[in-house]
Amino acid sequence: MVNRSEIIIEAKDLAYQYTGEEEASSPALSGVNISVHRGEYIALIGPNGSGKTTLLKLFNALLVPTNGEVRVEGISTFDEENILSIRRHCGMIFQNPDNQLVATTVEEDIAFGLENLTLPSAEIQKRVGQVSSVLGLQDLLQQAPHMLSGGEKQRVAIAGVLAMQPGCILMDEPTAMLDPAGRNDVLQTVQHLNSEQGLAVVHVTHFPEEAVMADRVVVLEDGRLVAQGSPKEILGNTSLLHGLGLQSTAAVELASLLRQDGFDLPEGIITNRELVNSICSLEQTD
């Protein structure tokens, strides 16, 4: 069983400043303290330029902090000898799957990372078989990745990361390039991996609807962690979100307009279903 009190990623007093900027610009991140627990689903939101992608890259040792420290499964990202092990524990999914598919067939692509670990071929075959069945890719193994749909490609990218048996998966706007069906496909896959296999997820998104499924929503602004809480606490706080130039889900926004018009809607509505139920029960009681 997953021990949810265990910490996978721990960041303390984290700061990062991109170099090469002529003007003294403000750091991309500063003073960030955050832990990711085993099996936890975190949605990371914030305006463009607030530091979301930088934070993911620091978790994955693609960047090392200017100040403070990140530990993944207890290993510091400063520890260059263990960088590969950090990336195995904590895999990254980018916005555009075309940027991370490398092989000529789906099967070889999923196996790519495993081959680099120089695992025995029986073990590689076993793991490719396992992850392709979890992700529903069995029938696509011999296909060329570039012939797949966007959602399928993104699932192949996830399979490649999952084959490394990570404790945590980092996703940077993984649905931004996908059509609605592809988007549902990827979101359901990730939810399944999180709830059934205890995979921790850090999901950067601009879509408030995608933050609803998280255990915890973390908000960044100008490189600082400015708020965190349950989806109901954060998505329900329209003044916080609007102040940052963000919007909540359509259900929250509509509920807040209707409350201004005198509708007696309960707090804590964040999904369409909750809004529809509340409006219908008002209609019935009146």
Add this chain to the structure above:
Amino acid sequence: MFIGTDRLTHTYMPGTPYAKKALDNVSFEIKQGGFALVIGRSGSGKSTLIQHLNGLLKPTSGRVFFDGHDLGQKGNELLKIRRKIGLVFQMPEELFFSETIFDEIAFAPRNLGLEETEVQTRVIEALEEVGMEAEQFIDRHPFQLSAGQKRMVALAAVLSLRPEVLILDEPTAGLDHSGQKILFKLLASLNKKKNMTFIICTHHLDQVAALADQVLVLQEGRLVMDGFPQKIFGRRSQLIKMGLSPPVTAEIMADLAERGLDVRSDIFNLEDARAEINRLRRHRVK
């Protein structure tokens, strides 16, 4: 006919085992000053279609029209016509290559062989059109900009050609809510004030649906719906069956209607949804 196609068919790699019909007998017309959305799943032919509208591809059969010209014709004439039809690809800022914002935007006008003073006029005009003060920005490096500003510069680079039609592929991908709002406000004002014609391919309808006066739906290369937004988004179950998502406010209204409330479901922005739910209450109080 201002811009459109007549029985347009496009087959990739014809005569090979990989032959794929990407567009099949597609005919439509968009009026000057129109604002059309092209929606459809990945692989439905959207990108192929917009490349035809800009003369980048040649029809396998059928014709593409713009302002009385046939874009299938050869020669210099076509080049001149194509300049009037601007095409903004997905994530256009990934194609930036210049050292300064000035050079980035000046690239296309310089290619037209314009005098440098005219080039300068066009650059300044284009930057101001996208709401960026020329003096403050022209000498800066494009990479010093925020994501939203980069997108605006990419747009200015196309506006510097003074197009009559602007075609955009997923224009808000990767932008936060306020970036999206600013972009759509700009497109709406170019549409109203300059009578610029817009053709937008997108999976994300929530913000743009209210601006449109025409929606084209592609499925496996065929044009399966073409009409006013109210009409198209009203055909909710058909869209969902195709793997598409109607705007989320339309979903909420349809759920309310399904629960027996007497509301219209062809609504796709928050203010209209608010008004409709209020109308219901007033009606009931009477």
